[in-house]
Amino acid sequence: xxxxxxxxxxxxxxxxxxxxxxxxxxxxxxxxxxxxxxxxxxxxxxxxxxxxxxxxxxxxxxxxxxxxxxxxxxxxxxxxxxxxxxxxxxxxxxxxxxxxxxxxxxxxxxxxxxxxxxxxxxxxxxxxxxxxxxxxxxxxxxxxxxxxxxxxxxxxxxxxxxxxxxxxxxxxxxxxxxxxxxxxxxxxxxxxxxxxxxxxxxxxxxxxxxxxxxxxxxxxxxxxxxxxxxxxxxxxxxxxxxxxxxxxxxxxxxxxxxxxxxxxxxxxxxxxxxxxxxxxxxxxxxxxxxxxxxxxxxxxxxxxxxxxxxxxxxxxxxxxxxxxx
Amino acid sequence: xxxxxxxxxxxxxxxxxxxxxxxxxxxxxxxxxxxxxxxxxxxxxxxxxxxxxxxxxxxxxxxxxxxxxxxxxxxxxxxxxxxxxxxxxxxxxxxxxxxxxxxxxxxxxxxxxxxxxxxxxxxxxxxxxxxxxxxxxxxxxxxxxxxxxxxxxxxxxxxxxxxxxxxxxxxxxxxxxxxxxxxxxxxxxxxxxxxxxxxxxxxxxxxxxxxxxxxxxxxxxxxxxxxxxxxxxxxxxxxxxxxxxxxxxxxxxxxxxxxxxxxxxxxxxxxxxxxxxxxxxxxxxxxxxxxxxxxxxxxxxxxxxxxxxxxxxxxxxxxxxxxxx
DNA sequence: TTAGATATGTCAAACGATTGACATATCTAA
DNA sequence: TTAGATATGTCAATCGTTTGACATATCTAA
Numbered sequence: 001x002x003x004x005x006x007x008x009x010x011x012x013x014x015x016x017x018x019x020x021x022x023x024x025x026x027x028x029x030x031x032x033x034x035x036x037x038x039x040x041x042x043x044x045x046x047x048x049x050x051x052x053x054x055x056x057x058x059x060x061x062x063x064x065x066x067x068x069x070x071x072x073x074x075x076x077x078x079x080x081x082x083x084x085x086x087x088x089x090x091x092x093x094x095x096x097x098x099x100x101x102x103x104x105x106x107x108x109x110x111x112x113x114x115x116x117x118x119x120x121x122x123x124x125x126x127x128x129x130x131x132x133x134x135x136x137x138x139x140x141x142x143x144x145x146x147x148x149x150x151x152x153x154x155x156x157x158x159x160x161x162x163x164x165x166x167x168x169x170x171x172x173x174x175x176x177x178x179x180x181x182x183x184x185x186x187x188x189x190x191x192x193x194x195x196x197x198x199x200x201x202x203x204x205x206x207x208x209x210x211x212x213x214x215x216x217x218x219x220x221x222x223x224x225x226x227x228x229x230x231x232x233x234x235x236x237x238x239x240x241x242x243x244x245x246x247x248x249x250x251x252x253x254x255x256x257x258x259x260x261x262x263x264x265x266x267x268x269x270x271x272x273x274x275x276x277x278x279x280x281x282x283x284x285x286x287x288x289x290x291x292x293x294x295x296x297x298x299x300x301x302x303x304x305x306x307x308x309x310x311x312x313x314x315x316x317x318x319x320x321x322x323x324x325x
Numbered sequence: 326x327x328x329x330x331x332x333x334x335x336x337x338x339x340x341x342x343x344x345x346x347x348x349x350x351x352x353x354x355x356x357x358x359x360x361x362x363x364x365x366x367x368x369x370x371x372x373x374x375x376x377x378x379x380x381x382x383x384x385x386x387x388x389x390x391x392x393x394x395x396x397x398x399x400x401x402x403x404x405x406x407x408x409x410x411x412x413x414x415x416x417x418x419x420x421x422x423x424x425x426x427x428x429x430x431x432x433x434x435x436x437x438x439x440x441x442x443x444x445x446x447x448x449x450x451x452x453x454x455x456x457x458x459x460x461x462x463x464x465x466x467x468x469x470x471x472x473x474x475x476x477x478x479x480x481x482x483x484x485x486x487x488x489x490x491x492x493x494x495x496x497x498x499x500x501x502x503x504x505x506x507x508x509x510x511x512x513x514x515x516x517x518x519x520x521x522x523x524x525x526x527x528x529x530x531x532x533x534x535x536x537x538x539x540x541x542x543x544x545x546x547x548x549x550x551x552x553x554x555x556x557x558x559x560x561x562x563x564x565x566x567x568x569x570x571x572x573x574x575x576x577x578x579x580x581x582x583x584x585x586x587x588x589x590x591x592x593x594x595x596x597x598x599x600x601x602x603x604x605x606x607x608x609x610x611x612x613x614x615x616x617x618x619x620x621x622x623x624x625x626x627x628x629x630x631x632x633x634x635x636x637x638x639x640x641x642x643x644x645x646x647x648x649x650x
Numbered sequence: 651t652t653a654g655a656t657a658t659g660t661c662a663a664a665c666g667a668t669t670g671a672c673a674t675a676t677c678t679a680a
Numbered sequence: 681t682t683a684g685a686t687a688t689g690t691c692a693a694t695c696g697t698t699t700g701a702c703a704t705a706t707c708t709a710a
Contacts, residue, residue, distance in 0.1 A: 016668090050379045070400045086420075114375065279603070347697090347698095348698075372697075379667090380665045
């Protein structure tokens with residue numbers, strides 16, 4: 001692969017001159033500029049970004065750690081993050097932690113060794129104090145860490161509230177809620193808190209079941225549904241903390257002869273694309289996935305530029321009513 | 326951030342010695358080794374991979390260009406590629422081309438500038454000759470390029486054949502087929518070819534509609550369905566070239582009162598996770614996504630090691646019968 | 651006693667680019 | 681005529697690491 005020296009020699013100019021046209025600094029005549037460009041074309045020269053990174057001490061790389069890109073929510077998030085980052089001149093290094101704490105740590109070290117300019121952390125199984133040693137720009141996704149690490153999330157409490165109130169308004173008297181692992185200190189837990197608050201307030205009976213929301217394991221979900229409706233056949237409403245889980249519920253109800261929305265009403269969460277193409281289409285709480293991705297990148301950029309950033313950016317959610325309620 | 330010099334100074338040894346323990350070469354006493362490791366811990370030293378890459382002329386980076394990670398098929402593919410690549414010591418740079426030729430070219434240049442060790446090309450809107458200038462290791466996904474660029478795909482002809490024969494065996498007499506853009510020279514087109522061959526052979530009537538299979542645009546899909554069933558109300562079978570399209574078809578049939586599988590039988594393609602949790606569950610042709618991902622990485626690795634590789638690796642497909650046929 | 655293994659050090663070049671300091675030459679306008 | 685703008689060149693340092701060549705010192709075993 002051609003180097004700047006090859007270009008210089010072939011164009012009959014000095015390396016400094018080539019560097020000058022490449023970086024647009026100093027005086028360069030039009031003639032020289034075009035000659036250099038032509039030579040680059042001829043040699044198919046591509047400046048070595050590794051060498052540049054070394055000197056500039058910035059790699060233009062952003063690490064994205066998520067549980068799993070094959071989960072629709074994270075897939076859409078990754079898509080938006082990548083697209084926006086690319087517009088800003090950043091490349092995304094994709095890391096699937098599979099919710100394994102060891103892998104998470106491993107990825108963080110790897111990203112540090114590779115001197116990424118920032119990390120978007122969307123997978124949270126590590127202990128909080130492990131984050132604090134990380135001095136590189138970082139933003140967490142849906143988790144508030146002790147230090148002043150900026151977090152982006154959507155209004156989880158409101159989301160839970162909207163879902164619960166909606167189900168109650170639709171006449172549900174016993175509502176099940178399937179949430180993520182409450183021990184991980186995720187902001188998504190606020191959905192559960194809101195749900196409980198609303199149900200208590202309206203004196204509606206509730207059933208809460210914990211699961212791993214971020215890795216989808218259909219068999220596990222199926223088992224949960226089976227157990228749920230066996231133990232509580234009178235459940236007439238369900239609020240699932242992800243559309244994927246809600247979809248499984250819809251499927252299960254169909255299989256055991258419960259009609260939706262007549263017998264059971266279902267509200268999902270996220271509003272990923274699937275929510276709209278299953279039958280019946282899912283009523284759900286929409287998270288602004290695109291804006292969250294953009295916000296995450298922006299928060300990283302601000303940190304790189306030395307700007308102060310808010311510790312917690314909360315984006316709005318919205319209830320999308322479709323056919324399951 | 327600490328450098329190897331800082332470690333050396335603090336540990337009271339030379340830089341060469343630190344490098345030796347880091348790379349496990351030459352003679353090192355146990356005492357020195359552990360002293361150096363301890364010092365690294367203390368300083369939270371992480372060797373600068375950028376500097377290493379520059380010297381070694383390898384970045385351990387693999388570029389993955391796909392239309393869109395938010396498409397379930399590519400999401401699952403990306404997941405498998407990343408996981409396997411990571412096991413082999415490679416990092417994945419994610420690129421969503423959005424099927425835009427300009428973006429595709431742009432990404433390729435970017436990856437070259439960043440001196441990735443290889444590229445997995447899963448988005449194909451560029452002209453064939455543009456690939457030939459690419460001398461870095463590359464493997465294409467589902468497209469055979471003129472030169473001898475290795476391709477990985479699954480047995481598309483067989484897939485089309487299985488789907489068509491299955492629908493005919495189930496009694497369909499007029500089968501619609503929704504395929505991708507046939508002008509792009511994708512190997513997926515073989516599905517259509519097989520489909521046509523089988524239908525001709527069995528004298529079954531067919532309707533073929535082209536679309537963009539790799540970017541999912543629900544509105545477009547809906548419109549196609551509407552038009553299809555308006556123009557051909559007697560269609561009693563449908564073979565869609567992706568599960569996502571098949572899911573839309575299932576949804577549409579439900580909406581217009583066509584019963585599945587009684588009135589219309591549907592076969593999808595890919596067997597992504599969604600196929601199994603929509604209702605009714607989708608009969609589909611399973612592509613071995615995991616193996617394809619692994620194969621893509623392996624083919625890249627072989628090229629890096631200077632081994633000769635097969636020009637085309639075709640993995641087996643399988644018909645999974647569920648409830649839509 | 652001594653050759654070799656073991657352990658560590660010094661030094662310099664290399665990877666591919668950027669950049670500041672400085673030199674030199676030509677051109678332009680006051 | 682001449683100061684300044686324009687255009688290009690030379691040179692060397694720098695980013696952080698690896699590596700080969702070579703020196704030196706100690707230890708071990710024949």
